[in-house]
Amino acid sequence: MLPPGPLPARTILDPVPQVYTVHKGAPMNIPRCCLALLLALLTVPASAQQRVNLIRNGGFEQFKGDEPVGWETTNIPGVCVVVSSTPRKAAGSSAVELTVKNCFGSHFPGMITQGNIKIAGPTMRLTFSYELTRVGQDVGYIGMDFRNAEGSTIRMCEERLLNEATTYTTFSATFPVPADAATAELKLALLATGKDETLHVGTKLLVDEMTLVTVSENR
Numbered sequence: 311m312l313p314p315g316p317l318p319a320r321t322i323l324d325p326v327p328q329v330y331t332v333h334k335g336a337p338m339n340i341p342r343c344c345l346a347l348l349l350a351l352l353t354v355p356a357s358a359q360q361r362v363n364l365i366r367n368g369g370f371e372q373f374k375g376d377e378p379v380g381w382e383t384t385n386i387p388g389v390c391v392v393v394s395s396t397p398r399k400a401a402g403s404s405a406v407e408l409t410v411k412n413c414f415g416s417h418f419p420g421m422i423t424q425g426n427i428k429i430a431g432p433t434m435r436l437t438f439s440y441e442l443t444r445v446g447q448d449v450g451y452i453g454m455d456f457r458n459a460e461g462s463t464i465r466m467c468e469e470r471l472l473n474e475a476t477t478y479t480t481f482s483a484t485f486p487v488p489a490d491a492a493t494a495e496l497k498l499a500l501l502a503t504g505k506d507e508t509l510h511v512g513t514k515l516l517v518d519e520m521t522l523v524t525v526s527e528n529r
């Protein structure tokens with residue numbers, strides 16, 4: 311339950327949207343209509359209008375089989391499933407899990423891609439929660455491919471998750487948007503960085519609560 315008194319003031323400066331847990335069994339003396347209003351106030355960030363999440367299904371709550379809705383994966387259904395839903399989540403009911411499996415004699419990595427993200431600058435912030443199990447020199451990989459209105463790539467940015475995370479950890483990056491960029495393609499994957507350049511079975515990346523928002527230029 312929230313402490314008594316007014317809700318804490320929140321601004322666009324908040325790095326991570328606040329998520330309040332709403333407990334079942336609310337006090338019986340709260341009228342149903344007021345309870346509904348209260349729930350709405352608690353679950354919609356105060357600055358939501360300025361901070362529309364441009365990622366579809368960023369909470370990884372919707373799956374069709376092993377496929378997270380709104381994302382493309384490297385799964386070969388029924389043959390090599392390296393992307394799937396997991397109940398080990400940061401929020402909600404599920405998260406997405408990327409693994410490495412031995413398929414057809416080679417180590418095959420999980421990857422998820424969301425394209426045609428309508429972006430707006432001048433500055434954006436990507437935030438998500440993750441857990442990372444590393445084997446060998448394997449790391450997590452984040453790539454963003456900026457495209458102009460004609461669909462041509464004008465800039466590619468990448469980031470790597472280097473540290474093992476046994477509990478959900480927040481990743482946050484603020485970056486400028488190229489002036490001519492109209493859309494972006496976002497990719498999360500597992501990447502081998504060892505000398506043999508081979509991924510290892512057992513490397514695993516869990517991702518949840520992903521947001522991509524436009525922020526003010528001076529933030």
Ligand SMILES: [Ca+2]
Nearest residue numbers: 369401402404
């Ligand atoms: Ca979730």
